[in-house]
Amino acid sequence: MLPVELIKKKRAGCALTKKEIQNFITDYLNEKIADYQMSALLMAIYFQGMSEDETLALTQSMMNSGEIVEFQNSNQFYVDKHSTGGIGDKTSLLLAPIVSSLGIPVPMISGRGLGHTGGTLDKLESIPGFSTQLSLKEFQDQIHNIGVCLIGQTPTICPADKRIYALRDVTGTVESLPLICASIMSKKLAEGINGLVLDVKFGSGAFMKSEEQARALAKNLMLIGLGAKKKVRALITNMNQPLGAFAGNSLEVQECLDILKYPNNLPNCFYEETRDLSLTLSAHMVAMARNIEFSEAYEACWQSLSSGQALKQWETLCKAQGGNLSDLPKASHKVLLQSHQQGYVHSFDLEKIGWLNVDLGAGRKTLTDKIEPTAGIEFHCKIGDFVNIKDPLFTVYGKNLDHIKKIQSSLIETISIKEKPCLKETLIYETLLS
């Protein structure tokens, strides 16, 4: 079938066959199908959607466009987590050592910050010397040796996704559920994993603004995982307020290090939710890997964390990838922002906070922007808290005082304080077991 006939078939709302999707992707990579035909198909998909089977076929075609990691030890259960992203979302840094310390390998290929949200790679790279640009061979070796490795995308994994994602970005075809799902899952499935836990976030700081959207995304992601014969679970979690105390690369590494060091005696009360969500995600990974009950898995994860086993594994991991944890960079400036109002915290404009953090240097506006690893924001209140005038709201960290001063007033405006009381937010809304 000619490419134009296939575009018209999708345009008419008909389902494409597995073979048609495979050929389209292959021909696209072989330059037999032009970018302008791919973008027309993507826009037709935006309007007409894709069935479960089509989305799975697209995912697998994109996965098969590149290298797929294979591990030698077929007795092992390899497991990873994917989060749809948010502000202060640092759970990878805790669950990777927790789960792998229990002998369950965690091969994790992560991304950089995207838009207003942070990225695991940027966080790791704030650790002096930490290298995320390993080859797939080095990745496999390290998984074999210490059971965990955290790296960035390699050019050989999912090249079709790379080209299609770049095209979607400039053709208004990002916001399509099947395309989002295929992009996420093709990369994760190429990691050679047996199981995946999804942390699908909703709220003012997430890509999905409503719980319903997040649930739809989670269900679609799970269907692909199950279709590819993987174990998969999903949590629907709250991103109406930042996770934990800090957002910003080295600040988040420090928060995680503190949790690993003092799990029973947290130095900051907001660390609790970071710790608890990380333990919950870890426990689902372990429950899948060992085929045991969640409560039993949670207990094992807690033991690893509270005994210092997870901290040791984290130190081993950092050392293996060249990172020096004792030399975490510290911001040269910090500015406390106090409340001008008295009342209850009702909401955060968290996407705005994310973009202000990008302005500070904690993220990138263009691919070539340089990250300032110490830049970030500390949060002193959560939704439902009562604040008095002059109570601390935020502490802003960074290298450049001008940058900090520039965002101050905007940052204070992102928080809505009202006279009437407001309920606290629930962190984990729902757990979807396959």
Place this chain on the structure above:
Amino acid sequence: MLPVELIKKKRAGCALTKKEIQNFITDYLNEKIADYQMSALLMAIYFQGMSEDETLALTQSMMNSGEIVEFQNSNQFYVDKHSTGGIGDKTSLLLAPIVSSLGIPVPMISGRGLGHTGGTLDKLESIPGFSTQLSLKEFQDQIHNIGVCLIGQTPTICPADKRIYALRDVTGTVESLPLICASIMSKKLAEGINGLVLDVKFGSGAFMKSEEQARALAKNLMLIGLGAKKKVRALITNMNQPLGAFAGNSLEVQECLDILKYPNNLPNCFYEETRDLSLTLSAHMVAMARNIEFSEAYEACWQSLSSGQALKQWETLCKAQGGNLSDLPKASHKVLLQSHQQGYVHSFDLEKIGWLNVDLGAGRKTLTDKIEPTAGIEFHCKIGDFVNIKDPLFTVYGKNLDHIKKIQSSLIETISIKEKPCLKETLIYETLLS
């Protein structure tokens, strides 16, 4: 606004402003907007449509992308006709001499055959020596000298339409009403005309299969014409059977020449509908130009035709463009196809007939195919006629007997003959005056 923002605006179903459309077209031609962005926008337009104002703005932006013909004589009313195409649709060859013989200039820029339908340029080029590739200067001069000129698209007219049309063809975005309208009208408006008569066809041989679709297209085309301050009328006409007796380039030229020579005493009864539709279209052109009643205009057209004035003008036109009418090529072979059945003719699969005619060499499958000018089909019956076994249905003409033999059985299958009687078809369904 970034191109991607504009694509997303249309994707969301919002109307683009005139300025936004202009900039998108200009930037596209200046290579600031890529083909893949244009094709994404075209697909979004396919799904979301365009308002009247948007379609007009798109038409004018495409028109302004190139040269616009200007005539010196501002007292003259320049008028043209556009047909949406069909089988045996040869009215341009009659109305151009009829209308221009009355002193009303007809600047006509025509196309080649498209898909299963014929094209005026291919018909003209079957006249030995006839040149359709004149410059715009030569076009203007000939209009000034003899009041009529029939040429092909020049590279300087509507370059945006050329690029966008080629892109639509390979991205599944041809079948969009606003895009079809803008493509047709941008080229016609660039001819520097004051008025336009549209012949919008529906039926098995037309692009629009139903009367409703044809009416919608006609109304949209008219709105653009009126928006551009032109006089415009439209006829909704029947293309469930071929127009007149012949389909094929030199055969159609011969049919028109016969009508011009023997308007009162037609040598073939099917010539009547060719003559009458041509006179009707001519009369609407004249009525707009002279601002007179249709009946008065029709009388003037008939006078021109019956007095031999139109024939003289046709000869003048052919001579001016180098064509030698006395030397029309004749097919080396002709094969009569007879009915295997007895009964009433109920329908023709006219699109199929058009494609079989392309197989014979009367049209092109690819841009580089060569036309065989003498190839074509003569029709011996119309819908509603009674035929006996062995009565003639078609005569197939051409240079290559093998090609003729190859289509014979398929051609006979395009005609549906049933026992019960069937009404004759009405040629002109509706006249839309602005």
